[in-house]
Amino acid sequence: MKPINVGLLGIGTVGGGTFTVLQRNQEEITRRAGRPIRISVVADKNVELAKKVTGGACRVTDDAFAVVADPEVDIVVELIGGCGVAKELVLKAIGNGKHVVTANKALLATHGNEIFAAAQKQGVMVAFEAAVAGGIPIIKALREGLTANRIEWIAGIINGTTNFVLSEMRDKGLPFEAVLKEAQRLGYAEADPTFDIEGVDAAHKLTIMSAIAFGIPMQFDKCHVEGISRLQAEDIRYAEQLGYRIKLLGITRHAAKGIELRVHPTLIPSKRLIANVEGAMNAVLVKGDAVGATLYYGKGAGAEPTASAVIADLVDVTRMHTADPEHRVPHLAFQPDAVKAIPVLAMGEVETSYYFRMRVEDRPGVLADITRILADQQISIDAMIQREPAEGEEQTDIIMLTHQTLEKNADAAIARIEALSVVKGRVVRLRLEELN
Numbered sequence: 001m002k003p004i005n006v007g008l009l010g011i012g013t014v015g016g017g018t019f020t021v022l023q024r025n026q027e028e029i030t031r032r033a034g035r036p037i038r039i040s041v042v043a044d045k046n047v048e049l050a051k052k053v054t055g056g057a058c059r060v061t062d063d064a065f066a067v068v069a070d071p072e073v074d075i076v077v078e079l080i081g082g083c084g085v086a087k088e089l090v091l092k093a094i095g096n097g098k099h100v101v102t103a104n105k106a107l108l109a110t111h112g113n114e115i116f117a118a119a120q121k122q123g124v125m126v127a128f129e130a131a132v133a134g135g136i137p138i139i140k141a142l143r144e145g146l147t148a149n150r151i152e153w154i155a156g157i158i159n160g161t162t163n164f165v166l167s168e169m170r171d172k173g174l175p176f177e178a179v180l181k182e183a184q185r186l187g188y189a190e191a192d193p194t195f196d197i198e199g200v201d202a203a204h205k206l207t208i209m210s211a212i213a214f215g216i217p218m219q220f221d222k223c224h225v226e227g228i229s230r231l232q233a234e235d236i237r238y239a240e241q242l243g244y245r246i247k248l249l250g251i252t253r254h255a256a257k258g259i260e261l262r263v264h265p266t267l268i269p270s271k272r273l274i275a276n277v278e279g280a281m282n283a284v285l286v287k288g289d290a291v292g293a294t295l296y297y298g299k300g301a302g303a304e305p306t307a308s309a310v311i312a313d314l315v316d317v318t319r320m321h322t323a324d325p326e327h328r329v330p331h332l333a334f335q336p337d338a339v340k341a342i343p344v345l346a347m348g349e350v351e352t353s354y355y356f357r358m359r360v361e362d363r364p365g366v367l368a369d370i371t372r373i374l375a376d377q378q379i380s381i382d383a384m385i386q387r388e389p390a391e392g393e394e395q396t397d398i399i400m401l402t403h404q405t406l407e408k409n410a411d412a413a414i415a416r417i418e419a420l421s422v423v424k425g426r427v428v429r430l431r432l433e434e435l436n
Helices: 013-024 026-033 047-054 064-069 085-095 105-122 138-145 160-172 176-186 200-214 233-241 303-320 366-376 407-418
Strands: 004-009 037-043 059-061 075-078 099-102 151-157 244-255 258-269 281-288 292-299 351-361 381-386 395-402 423-432
Touching: 004 013, 004 064, 004 303, 013 026, 013 037, 013 047, 013 303, 026 037, 026 303, 037 047, 037 064, 037 303, 047 059, 059 064, 064 085, 075 085, 075 303, 085 099, 085 105, 099 105, 099 303, 105 200, 138 151, 138 200, 138 281, 138 292, 151 200, 160 176, 160 233, 160 244, 160 281, 200 244, 200 258, 233 244, 233 351, 233 395, 233 423, 351 366, 351 407, 366 381, 366 395, 366 407, 395 423, 407 423
Parallel strands: 004 037, 004 075, 037 059, 075 099, 258 423
Antiparallel strands: 151 244, 151 281, 244 258, 281 292, 351 395, 351 423, 381 395
């Protein structure tokens, strides 16, 4: 049977992995897809690198726009990244009637609504398994495997860099800055790690999963995003003493008043499986009403894990290449006319539990003042540690875990506690999720 011709845009880490895996597993992939999948042209500014990776097995060009216009190309694989030229290329490919496979989470989280609408109009597919959690097939699980369920919530460790940093901080008791330097030396963190450590990368991925889980448009601009750069080693240590571990979680939940969409450091009970995901690994916990909790674990980045997801999309598109567009799996799991603009809750309206750490003067009445403020804001205490001050010290730490309350109540309580003359500096506030 005539091969499906693929135009590959970008042959960096993931592009090179895609080419390698497709060549190595060609026989099995063909048996699964029903016809050969062949990369017929590669576009990359570094033509010499592209020629070296492909070894003369396909045509190489530095003109990506020529590839998306090539009538011989059936599927365009976009692995350039970013939201500039990548968006233009994807929309031109769709306009030319070509299916698209992409690993570009930033592009989909910010411009996915426009891209999916264009694809729907043209009757082509946009596949993006590789955009979230590398080689873990979480998009297929949400979009197809769990389609009988009403998804209640998703909580994911979806950035390997931050998980590596937090694991090392916990294991070695080192400060954030020291661990980040080590992560950069080992290649887990970029020279400029801002997107990872400040939670933006995780927020892109969470936005995509939330849209599929709840049948809503992409709403990245409404996602609450906090990273790990201000996290301190003593909070990781106190969390351990209380039976918790701290992870950077992406959390999306269908609450009574709307959708929660938030990324932040989170205390999780150490007995939970997801709390024990270490190093640069990813894990996504999905709670469905029928199936209960399901956990998806694996490598969230890297050449071949991500290539695995890219090629899985190529196989899916090849299988459905000639199918009636009305009978394909919808981009966001729900039929396009059934996608709802459910509001995303402001962070103040989110209800969760909290970890507070306060540096206070060691004198009578301090604890009473703090608990009175919490009671006024309808916040009840679940657990507490009050350290004995070291010899000669006049200040100590109080650590509290609360029951569930609205974020706006926690904000008001923190403002009042920080205003007390006996409280020194800022109150450290972290959110806590039981995930049960």
